Amino acid sequence: MAAFADLDLRASSDLKALRGMVETAAHLGYSVVAINHVVDFKEKKQEIEKPVVVSELFTTLPIVQGKSRPIKILTRLTIIVTDPSHCNVLRATSSRVRLYDIIAVFPKTEKLFHEHNQYFIILMERNTTNHPWIPGMLLVASFIKCKMIAVLKDFVSIKEVACTHLDVDLVCVTVTEKLPFYFKRPPVNVAIDRGLGFELVYSPAIKDSTIRRYTISNALNLMQICKGKNIIISSAAERPLEIRGPYDVANLGLLFGLSESDAKAAVSINCRAALLHGETRRTAFGIISTVKKPRPSEGDDDSLPACKKAKCEG
Amino acid sequence: MATLRGLLETPRHLLVCEKSNFGHGKSRHRQLVETHYHNYKVSFLIPECGLLSKELKNLVMEMGPYYFVKNLPLHELITPEFINTFVKKGKLILSLDKDTYEETGLQGRPSQYSGRRIMKFIISIDLMDLSFNLDSKKYERICWCLKEKKPLKFDFLLAWHQTGAEESTMMEYFSKYQIQERQPKVAMSTLRSLQCPVLQSSTLRGEPEASCGGPELFDWLGAVFCDVDLNNEPNSFISTYCCPQPSTVVAKAFLCTVTGFILPEKIHVLLEQLCHYFDEPKLAPWVTLSVQGFADSPVSWRENEHGFWKGGEHLYNFVIFNNLDYWLQMAVGANDDCPP
Numbered sequence: 001m002a003a004f005a006d007l008d009l010r011a012s013s014d015l016k017a018l019r020g021m022v023e024t025a026a027h028l029g030y031s032v033v034a035i036n037h038v039v040d041f042k043e044k045k046q047e048i049e050k051p052v053v054v055s056e057l058f059t060t061l062p063i064v065q066g067k068s069r070p071i072k073i074l075t076r077l078t079i080i081v082t083d084p085s086h087c088n089v090l091r092a093t094s095s096r097v098r099l100y101d102i103i104a105v106f107p108k109t110e111k112l113f114h115e116h117n118q119y120f121i122i123l124m125e126r127n128t129t130n131h132p133w134i135p136g137m138l139l140v141a142s143f144i145k146c147k148m149i150a151v152l153k154d155f156v157s158i159k160e161v162a163c164t165h166l167d168v169d170l171v172c173v174t175v176t177e178k179l180p181f182y183f184k185r186p187p188v189n190v191a192i193d194r195g196l197g198f199e200l201v202y203s204p205a206i207k208d209s210t211i212r213r214y215t216i217s218n219a220l221n222l223m224q225i226c227k228g229k230n231i232i233i234s235s236a237a238e239r240p241l242e243i244r245g246p247y248d249v250a251n252l253g254l255l256f257g258l259s260e261s262d263a264k265a266a267v268s269i270n271c272r273a274a275l276l277h278g279e280t281r282r283t284a285f286g287i288i289s290t291v292k293k294p295r296p297s298e299g300d301d302d303s304l305p306a307c308k309k310a311k312c313e314g
Numbered sequence: 315m316a317t318l319r320g321l322l323e324t325p326r327h328l329l330v331c332e333k334s335n336f337g338h339g340k341s342r343h344r345q346l347v348e349t350h351y352h353n354y355k356v357s358f359l360i361p362e363c364g365l366l367s368k369e370l371k372n373l374v375m376e377m378g379p380y381y382f383v384k385n386l387p388l389h390e391l392i393t394p395e396f397i398n399t400f401v402k403k404g405k406l407i408l409s410l411d412k413d414t415y416e417e418t419g420l421q422g423r424p425s426q427y428s429g430r431r432i433m434k435f436i437i438s439i440d441l442m443d444l445s446f447n448l449d450s451k452k453y454e455r456i457c458w459c460l461k462e463k464k465p466l467k468f469d470f471l472l473a474w475h476q477t478g479a480e481e482s483t484m485m486e487y488f489s490k491y492q493i494q495e496r497q498p499k500v501a502m503s504t505l506r507s508l509q510c511p512v513l514q515s516s517t518l519r520g521e522p523e524a525s526c527g528g529p530e531l532f533d534w535l536g537a538v539f540c541d542v543d544l545n546n547e548p549n550s551f552i553s554t555y556c557c558p559q560p561s562t563v564v565a566k567a568f569l570c571t572v573t574g575f576i577l578p579e580k581i582h583v584l585l586e587q588l589c590h591y592f593d594e595p596k597l598a599p600w601v602t603l604s605v606q607g608f609a610d611s612p613v614s615w616r617e618n619e620h621g622f623w624k625g626g627e628h629l630y631n632f633v634i635f636n637n638l639d640y641w642l643q644m645a646v647g648a649n650d651d652c653p654p
Contacts, residue, residue, distance in 0.1 A: 068469060247624055250624070260325065260623075264623075264624070265431075269431065269433060
C-alpha cells in the first residue's frame with residue numbers, strides 16, 4: 001500500500017488550527033502532509049516568511065491511522081506569479097526559499113505557465129564552472145527538443161531569464177475561475193519529462209458550487225493534454241473539515257477524468273515523486289534529473305562539494 | 315464522454331460460485347478451507363434457530379488464542395529453531411513496495427498488478443529449503459539482508475496449529491518481545507422477522523419465481539451482515555436494497571460472528587459441525603458459513619497474490635443445505651488472482 005500524502009494544508013498564524021488539521025489528516029490516513037505558505041507578489045512588497053517549525057507544532061507527532069508510524073510534516077512554499085519579475089525570488093541563492101521542502105508556483109498567465117517549463121536546461125548549465133556550455137546544451141536540448149533557436153541567438157538575456165526560471169516541484173492549476181488560457185501540449189510534456197507535477201486542489205470545490213464547475217472543467221482540460229501523468233490532487237484546506245480521506249480524493253480524481261490507477265497515484269505515487277524532486281533540488285545543486293521519476297542517488301549527492309554553486313555572472 | 319463511461323464502471327471484482335455435496339469424493343471443500351490462510355472473520359447464520367446448540371457454542375468459544383507481537387524483527391522468522399518448532403514446511407512471502415525492496419536487496423519478482431510503474435514486489439523465501447541448507451550462501455545472504463542491510467521490524471499476529479505434543483509454546487518462544495495472547499471476539503445475535511430468499515440446492519443460478527441464485531444470495535447475505543433494512547423504503551438514505559424474490563419471512567435467525575486471527579483447521583471443524591446440524595430434522599432449509607480474509611494479506615488462497623486496490627476483500631461463503639449439498643462462493647476484489 002502506498003503512502004498517501006496531502007501536499008497542501010494552508011498555513012495560518014493560528015497554530016492550534018494547524019495542529020487540528022494535521023491531526024485530522026493523520027486520522028484519515030495520510031502519511032505525509034505539507035504545510036503550505038502562499039506568497040502573492042501582486043500586493044505590495046511581500047517577504048517570504050520563514051516556514052513553520054514542525055517541532056513547535058507538535059512535541060509528539062500524531063500516528064497515522066492504520067500504520068504505526070507518525071505522520072511526516074513538510075513545508076512548502078507556493079508563489080503566485082503574475083509577472084516575470086516575481087520569479088526573481090526563486091533564484092537558487094535565495095536563502096529563505098531553500099528552507100522549504102517543496103516549492104510550487106502558481107502562474108496566472110499563459111506565458112508564465114508555458115514558458116517556465118522550457119528553459120530548464122539553461123538552468124542546469126549555469127551552475128557549472130566550466131565553459132563552454134553551448135555544445136553541452138545542444139546535446140541535452142536535442143534530447144528534449146526544446147526551443148534551441150532562442151537560446152543561440154540571445155545569450156546574455158537568456159542567461160538572465162534563465163536565472164529567473166524556475167526551479168520548482170509543482171505547478172498549480174487554477175480552479176477558482178475559468179481557465180484564462182488553454183494548455184499547450186509541448187511545454188506540458190517538457191514539464192512532465194522534467195518531473196514537475198501539476199496540482200489540483202479540491203477544497204474550494206467543497207465550498208462553492210460554481211467553483212466546483214470550474215474545478216472539473218479545468219481539470220478535464222488538463223487531462224486532455226497531459227493524459228493524467230504527474231497529477232497531484234490536494235486539499236487547500238484551511239480548516240480540518242475541508243480535508244477528505246485519501247480514497248475519497250482518489251474517487252474525485254475519477255471525476256476529473258483520470259483512470260482508476262492514475263487517480264490513486266495522484267494521491268500517493270505522484271506526491272512521492274514530487275517530494276523526491278524537492279529533495280534533489282535541495283541537496284544537490286547543479287544536478288537536475290531528467291528521468292521521469294526523480295530518484296536521487298545518494299552517492300552523487302554526497303560527492304558534490306558545496307563550491308559547485310556558481311554565481312550567475314560566471 | 316469517456317469520463318462518464320469510466321464512471322459507470324466499478325472496480326474489478328470476481329465471484330466464483332460452485333455447487334457440490336459434502337459426501338462427494340472429489341469435493342474440494344476441505345482443500346479450499348485449508349489453503350485460505352489468513353482468516354479474519356468467521357460468521358454463520360442459521361435461520362429458524364433461536365439458541366445455539368452446545369457443541370457449536372463450545373466450538374465457537376474455543377477458536378483458539380492468537381498472539382500479538384510488537385516489533386518483531388523479520389530475521390527471527392528464518393532462524394532454524396523457529397522453522398523447526400513452528401513452521402516445518404512453508405514459505406515466507408514478503409510483499410514490499412519499491413523502496414523497501416530495493417533497500418533489502420533480496421531477489422523477488424514484480425507484482426502482477428503493476429501497470430506502467432512497478433511499485434510492488436513479491437519476495438518468496440522457501441523455509442524448508444533454507445532449513446536444510448544452513449550453510450549455503452543463499453541462507454547467509456538472506457540472513458545478512460534481513461539483519462544488517464535492512465532490518466525490518468513489524469507487529470505480527472501469530473496463530474499456530476498445535477499438532478503433536480510439543481511443550482514449547484509461542485508465549486515462551488517470543489518472551490523476549492512483547493507478546494500478548496488474545497482471544498477472538500465473539501458476537502452473537504438473534505435476528506427477528508428476517509426476510510430470507512428461497513433457495514433450491516439443485517439450481518445454482520436460480521429459477522425466476524421459484525428460487526434465488528447464488529449471486530443474489532451473496533448480496534443478501536452481505537446486507538444481513540451489515541445490518542441493513544431489507545425493505546426498500548424509498549426514503550431510506552442508507553440503502554434501497556430489498557430482499558431478492560421469492561422470499562419467505564423467518565421468525566428468528568441466529569447470527570454469530572467470530573473476529574480475530576482464525577486458523578483454517580478450526581474453520582474446517584466448524585464446517586463439519588454445521589453439517590451435523592442437519593443430523594436431526596430442523597426447520598431451517600439451509601445454513602451459511604462465511605469467512606473473510608484480512609484486507610491487506612499478501613496472499614489469498616495458497617500463493618495467489620492478493621492486492622489492496624480500493625478494498626482488499628477476499629472471502630468465501632458456504633451455503634449448506636439439509637441434504638448436505640453445498641454452494642461455495644468465493645469472491646475477490648481488484649488486484650487479485652481468480653480463486654481456485
